[in-house]
Amino acid sequence: MGKIMSKISQKKKSEIISSILLLAVFVLPVLVLAGQDKKIYVDAEASGAEDGSNAHPYKTIGKALDKSDDDTEIHIAAGVYKENIEIPKGVEIYGSDREDVIIQGKNDDKPVVEMKNKTKINKVTIKKGKHGIKVKEDSKVSIIKCVIKDNDKDGIRISGGKADKKKEVSITNSVIKNNGRTGIFSETRRIVIMDNEVIDNESDGIDLAAGTSAWIQENTIKNNDGSGMKLTLDSSNIWTKNNTYYGNEREGVEVNGFGKVGRIDLNKSKFYKNERYGVARVQRGNFSASIWNGFTVQSNSKYWLNKIGDLSRIIRIF
Numbered sequence: 001m002g003k004i005m006s007k008i009s010q011k012k013k014s015e016i017i018s019s020i021l022l023l024a025v026f027v028l029p030v031l032v033l034a035g036q037d038k039k040i041y042v043d044a045e046a047s048g049a050e051d052g053s054n055a056h057p058y059k060t061i062g063k064a065l066d067k068s069d070d071d072t073e074i075h076i077a078a079g080v081y082k083e084n085i086e087i088p089k090g091v092e093i094y095g096s097d098r099e100d101v102i103i104q105g106k107n108d109d110k111p112v113v114e115m116k117n118k119t120k121i122n123k124v125t126i127k128k129g130k131h132g133i134k135v136k137e138d139s140k141v142s143i144i145k146c147v148i149k150d151n152d153k154d155g156i157r158i159s160g161g162k163a164d165k166k167k168e169v170s171i172t173n174s175v176i177k178n179n180g181r182t183g184i185f186s187e188t189r190r191i192v193i194m195d196n197e198v199i200d201n202e203s204d205g206i207d208l209a210a211g212t213s214a215w216i217q218e219n220t221i222k223n224n225d226g227s228g229m230k231l232t233l234d235s236s237n238i239w240t241k242n243n244t245y246y247g248n249e250r251e252g253v254e255v256n257g258f259g260k261v262g263r264i265d266l267n268k269s270k271f272y273k274n275e276r277y278g279v280a281r282v283q284r285g286n287f288s289a290s291i292w293n294g295f296t297v298q299s300n301s302k303y304w305l306n307k308i309g310d311l312s313r314i315i316r317i318f
Contacts, residue, residue: 040058075094076096077096084129086116087114090118104127108152112133117140119139122142134158135159140166141170143172144173146174153182162190163189164213171193173194179201180202182205191213194219195219200224204224208231208236222248233294255295257285257292262291265296267300271302
């Protein structure tokens, strides 16, 4: 009797092991594939069948975006793409090289690129739209190694949202130049701006609204027709380090105060050959000057050849 039970038990164990192996064969590959990003390919020179594969890429970025969903990577070959695109949530765009992959606005009354939450764009040139890039409200976005130039208004325009890291807009290693208004304009947000060139824009280089939280480091901000950077003290928390402000038509940095406390720190930066002050403090209203206690220019900053002066007195405008 014991031998019979032992045989039945062994048979059950064998069936269980077989079931587990069968499950592994059919289910584990599905789980692995579910954890992988979907890749879609685009080539302006594509011809014949198009399915978005590396062998048969789509001809337009728009068509690739139509087929994309959360966690999709779109890889773009060299070429000129005359399109206005909107990047859906969770989609990332990668160009082969920013000098060779050009997205040019087909409709210059619209932004060339609109970015939703959790999106990324890397190594492309974006030009000839109303704005180069428009970041949607409350969207976490990364802009990396791009050239944004020759747009009618702002190079990058960032809509408002929460000023916390979960909704951070990051702009790194990019060139923002020759735009018809501001290089980077932002409503209240959390922003990181690092290792960029912001040059030759027809208004200010960078303009950040009151209440912004920002880290700004290692940027060259020069030859803009307004100030290199325009900030508002009220309710802001802005830290800067190792930036160069050169040859701007107004101030290197203009800081405005409207009566609320905030924190702005300019650290280890260079201000030279600006057409007015290196740094200007502008008080816009009749209130206590004590709010300026929250504004610091560190002694390790350097100035030379700013036409009116280096650090202005508090300029009151009522």
